[in-house]
Amino acid sequence: MYEDRSYKRTFYSAPQSVTSLVAAFLEPTITVLVFVLANLWMDEPIAGPQLTVCLLVFALTFPGRNRFRDGLLAASVDIVISWLLLLIILLLCAYATRSLHFFAEETLLFWAVVTPLLQCAATWVGRKVLQLQASRPGSRRSAIVVGGGGLGVKVARALSGLEERNVAFLGYFDDRVDERLHESAASNCLGGLKDVASFVRAHGVHEVFITLPLGSQPRIIELLDQLQGTTASLFFVPDVFGIGIIQGRLQDMNGVPVVGICETPFTGINELAKRVSDLVLASIILILISPVLLALAIGVKLSSPGPIVFKQRRNGLDGNEIIVYKFRSMTTMDNGPVVLQAKPNDPRLTPFGAFIRRTSLDELPQFVNVLQGRMSIVGPRPHAVAHNEEYRQLIKAYMVRHKVKPGITGWAQVNGHRGETETIEKMQARVEYDLEYLRNWSLALDLQIIIRTVRVAFFNTKAY
Numbered sequence: 443m444y445e446d447r448s449y450k451r452t453f454y455s456a457p458q459s460v461t462s463l464v465a466a467f468l469e470p471t472i473t474v475l476v477f478v479l480a481n482l483w484m485d486e487p488i489a490g491p492q493l494t495v496c497l498l499v500f501a502l503t504f505p506g507r508n509r510f511r512d513g514l515l516a517a518s519v520d521i522v523i524s525w526l527l528l529l530i531i532l533l534l535c536a537y538a539t540r541s542l543h544f545f546a547e548e549t550l551l552f553w554a555v556v557t558p559l560l561q562c563a564a565t566w567v568g569r570k571v572l573q574l575q576a577s578r579p580g581s582r583r584s585a586i587v588v589g590g591g592g593l594g595v596k597v598a599r600a601l602s603g604l605e606e607r608n609v610a611f612l613g614y615f616d617d618r619v620d621e622r623l624h625e626s627a628a629s630n631c632l633g634g635l636k637d638v639a640s641f642v643r644a645h646g647v648h649e650v651f652i653t654l655p656l657g658s659q660p661r662i663i664e665l666l667d668q669l670q671g672t673t674a675s676l677f678f679v680p681d682v683f684g685i686g687i688i689q690g691r692l693q694d695m696n697g698v699p700v701v702g703i704c705e706t707p708f709t710g711i712n713e714l715a716k717r718v719s720d721l722v723l724a725s726i727i728l729i730l731i732s733p734v735l736l737a738l739a740i741g742v743k744l745s746s747p748g749p750i751v752f753k754q755r756r757n758g759l760d761g762n763e764i765i766v767y768k769f770r771s772m773t774t775m776d777n778g779p780v781v782l783q784a785k786p787n788d789p790r791l792t793p794f795g796a797f798i799r800r801t802s803l804d805e806l807p808q809f810v811n812v813l814q815g816r817m818s819i820v821g822p823r824p825h826a827v828a829h830n831e832e833y834r835q836l837i838k839a840y841m842v843r844h845k846v847k848p849g850i851t852g853w854a855q856v857n858g859h860r861g862e863t864e865t866i867e868k869m870q871a872r873v874e875y876d877l878e879y880l881r882n883w884s885l886a887l888d889l890q891i892i893i894r895t896v897r898v899a900f901f902n903t904k905a906y
Contacts, residue, residue: 821849
């Protein structure tokens with residue numbers, strides 16, 4: 443379920459670069475612009491507090507989500523929910539820093555109401571522009587796929603999902619008999635490889651996607667020679683779906699083209715944005731929850747003999763070993779080559795420990811790990827070193843989740859994969875969600891996960 447979506451995002455993003463660039467700046471620009479105009483309209487000064495809000499809002503909303511392909515109702519609901527989550531974060535920041543008095547109530551109310559309305563209007567305009575571009579005479583582009591296997595079918599389905607590019611998929615070409623082709627390709631096979639060039643010329647095909655396996659290199663070279671005499675755009679799609687594709691893209695390395703297959707999403711400006719948001723949010727949260735931390739520490743100390751904080755060895759960024767803090771919830775502290783996961787009615791759990799594990803309160807000391815730079819607020823949950831050594835041999839692409847810092851909460855946890863993973867299938871599902879997070883990361887997604895975590899922590903029944 444994840445490969446098809448990541449394929450469309452990763453390997454066919456170049457033609458959408460203008461749309462993606464507009465979408466990336468649209469939401470943060472509108473949000474900041476409305477705030478500035480609201481202050482000017484109300485004759486409020488644009489001073490230090492206002493500029494701080496502008497910078498914070500831009501950092502939390504960049505890059506904006508591309509909603510031009512979504513239905514207008516779905517896009518509007520998503521805009522409103524994202525905006526409410528952002529307002530909650532900003533209100534928490536204002537409360538923690540006692541800075542709300544710097545802003546006029548009328549200005550904030552105007553900003554809160556007008557911003558989502560303008561974002562919805564801008565999304566509607568963007569959709570209309572894309573539809574007009576697609577309806578222009580001669581804008582519809584035809585495409586064929588060479589190779590009728592599973593990869594070829596994935597490419598065809600990805601092309602069909604690119605509505606704003608208005609692509610007409612014509613069919614497949616393959617030398618194999620129908621019995622050896624994918625069922626979808628066999629019913630729409632237009633000929634063999636020798637027929638491709640003539641078909642392209644006769645029908646004015648715009649794009650040719652070659653999905654043959656690398657073992658067919660001589661045939662690929664021959665086909666490319668034949669297609670050089672046409673005006674079609676040629677694309678070679680390597681069969682790399684046996685591995686987890688993370689942030690795959692073509693890069694220029696001092697004049698040498700390099701195809702990236704597995705790379706961290708946190709490089710350049712993304713790395714800076716992620717770290718700044720972690721530092722800001724972790725600092726604010728620690729200030730707000732300091733009374734809770736004190737109460738929990740007292741509860742752990744009184745519940746059973748032993749230290750208040752449990753320090754466990756886990757694997758962090760790039761698989762390097764880190765020390766993670768948790769409030770102790772058990773009478774034992776497994777930290778060796780064999781670590782038993784907590785289970786329902788686990789006799790090692792103290793009564794108070796069962797409560798803080800069920801509500802995830804035992805994880806709160808990890809905000810200190812975030813300030814140290816060992817962890818992030820949102821990311822794949824770190825597993826015990828012993829568990830990593832076990833699962834890295836059983837689950838394909840398991841260690842790819844270590845391309846980023848581990849998180850206090852994650853995409854897998856808010857989608858029901860929290861608690862004990864007593865089967866390989868459950869751990870596989872958790873890893874798939876972790877990889878999905880790496881493929882689709884944005885600050886908006888991080889905010890969504892944080893808000894959903896609060897709800898899950900108090901209404902989830904899978905943790906113990």
